[in-house]
Amino acid sequence: MPYRAVVSAELAKLFNVLSHPVRIRIIEELKKEDLAVGTLKDILGITHSAVSQQLAVLRSHHLVVEMRQGRNVFYHLRKPELAQWIMQGVGFISPDTTEVEDLMSAIQNVKTVWGDETPQPKRKKRGA
Amino acid sequence: MPYRAVVSAELAKLFNVLSHPVRIRIIEELKKEDLAVGTLKDILGITHSAVSQQLAVLRSHHLVVEMRQGRNVFYHLRKPELAQWIMQGVGFISPDTTEVEDLMSAIQNVKTVWGDETPQPKRKKRGA
DNA sequence: GTTGTATATATAGATATGCTAATGTTTGCA
DNA sequence: TGCAAACATTAGCATATCTATATATACAAC
Numbered sequence: 088m089p090y091r092a093v094v095s096a097e098l099a100k101l102f103n104v105l106s107h108p109v110r111i112r113i114i115e116e117l118k119k120e121d122l123a124v125g126t127l128k129d130i131l132g133i134t135h136s137a138v139s140q141q142l143a144v145l146r147s148h149h150l151v152v153e154m155r156q157g158r159n160v161f162y163h164l165r166k167p168e169l170a171q172w173i174m175q176g177v178g179f180i181s182p183d184t185t186e187v188e189d190l191m192s193a194i195q196n197v198k199t200v201w202g203d204e205t206p207q208p209k210r211k212k213r214g215a
Numbered sequence: 216m217p218y219r220a221v222v223s224a225e226l227a228k229l230f231n232v233l234s235h236p237v238r239i240r241i242i243e244e245l246k247k248e249d250l251a252v253g254t255l256k257d258i259l260g261i262t263h264s265a266v267s268q269q270l271a272v273l274r275s276h277h278l279v280v281e282m283r284q285g286r287n288v289f290y291h292l293r294k295p296e297l298a299q300w301i302m303q304g305v306g307f308i309s310p311d312t313t314e315v316e317d318l319m320s321a322i323q324n325v326k327t328v329w330g331d332e333t334p335q336p337k338r339k340k341r342g343a
Numbered sequence: 344g345t346t347g348t349a350t351a352t353a354t355a356g357a358t359a360t361g362c363t364a365a366t367g368t369t370t371g372c373a
Numbered sequence: 374t375g376c377a378a379a380c381a382t383t384a385g386c387a388t389a390t391c392t393a394t395a396t397a398t399a400c401a402a403c
Binding site: 267 | 349
């Protein structure tokens, strides 16, 4: 297989793993600290089975690593930079899928919570 | 909808659009120059219909813009940085989905053709 | 208008994915 | 040993996606 096709296919697989809201939320929540499945379930407000299934997908692609501690299983990001890289993707979100105003404010909010890793000037103003 | 869910859902949509090898290849090919559908068809070695359908997906999410010129329709990246950002994703590819050696060399090859982050001298050859 | 080229869309069958509910497995503790 | 808590996995159904085929549209030349 030509190398372009090889890399494209692997990237496509990666993107496929990331193409689910819950999996993205899990990754962002794991950015700060390792969390147990039950904690994720409470944070996300979905069933433990759903959490487990999405974690299995992330696990099968080695994006997260499991660590058992007693009855709990904690998960952590194998490469924490992944969360930062994902957040940079907001710059490419199509502007009309949601109400623009709501989306923009949501992005601002999320950046303060999940962090804004985009290398940006401190307080430098640019022309309107 | 809570803002975290809003942004996660929008990011998931973006990743979903990118979760196809052909769509990734199209984006990377468009990084250098705008291309017509027929040219993409030749480069990718698939039917014009397949190219058109994948372009329609990219178009519907405003990742590419169409520009008609006579009989031809040229496409270009709305945000060329998208191609760079995508390539950064190779750092998170799971290491065992393909033969590791082959994948690593393929990544190296692809970086010289599609470029990594640093701007690079122009290349003319388009070998497999 | 007619023809030919370039591109877009529509449709259908096969495959994949996500959710719920149910069942398994591992651990801690009495 | 037996039971409950914390997770994982499976099965079944609904929905979404891909690929290929067929049809439709837009434009240029005549």
